């Protein structure tokens with residue numbers, strides 16, 4: 001499909017996992033992809049996968065918590081392709097701990113990547129989106145926004161992203177910019193693999209336990225989320241604004 005041909009999309013945290021799958025899925029729709037990830041993280045696999053999908057990719061080193069890096073990264077995209085049409089705020093980390101063991105650093109680093117990162121990137125991107133009166137922003141929230149033991153920092157940040165989504169939908173809607181969120185449940189990535197290790201489980205056992213609690217009786221794959229993000233970036237979804245779509249195999 002070519003629902004996004006001629007469009008320029010930025011995917012943060014695009015080196016792997018849900019971000020990498022989203023980069024490829026948007027490339028399949030015809031978009032050119034700027035892959036933002038930490039300066040010490042290689043994006044070569046995603047760039048190659050985007051090219052294999054028939055599009056072009058630009059790897060942009062960018063820590064989304066750093067305003068100067070974010071502004072410079074968007075500048076680089078605009079200098080290369082002249083505009084920014086789509087932004088997927090996907091970069092994320094977890095630092096799980098029960099509250100009494102949660103350090104200031106656990107709290108601040110998680111809130112910084114998810115919330116400050118989405119704020120800085122969207123503020124940078126809207127400059128070009130508003131000027132051209134066209135834009136799509138998709139924030140990656142989580143089912144943890146509804147509460148999850150051991151994730152006070154992450155749950156607060158992911159719930160915060162939902163408030164940010166609804167508010168920016170109101171502020172940017174008049175400029176023909178749609179702002180929506182996806183809220184994945186258990187998706188098989190390095191993030192869930194690291195959680196399995198921390199819990200002392202094999203990935204297969206962790207997936208089996210998770211799947212037993214999910215009505216569809218399976219865990220999700222990165223592409224399950226990428227398909228919904230691609231839909232939210234398409235013209236078919238042009239009257240969908242300020243919504244959170246759960247991609248979790250159940251209500």
Ligand SMILES: NC(=O)c1ccc[n+]([C@@H]2O[C@H](COP(=O)([O-])OP(=O)(O)OC[C@H]3O[C@@H](n4cnc5c(N)ncnc54)[C@H](O)[C@@H]3O)[C@@H](O)[C@H]2O)c1
Nearest residue numbers: 013015017018038063064090091092142184186187189191
């Ligand atoms: N995997 C799941 O089950 C799940 C469920 C719900 C939501 N999510 C969310 O989906 C998003 C992607 O998760 P994933 O499972 O693919 O994780 P992942 O750990 O595989 O990938 C996250 C990517 O973000 C990058 N990143 C981290 N900090 C960054 C920063 N400061 N600046 C730029 N990039 C940074 C990492 O380098 C990595 O490439 C995250 O926001 C996560 O919270 C994941």
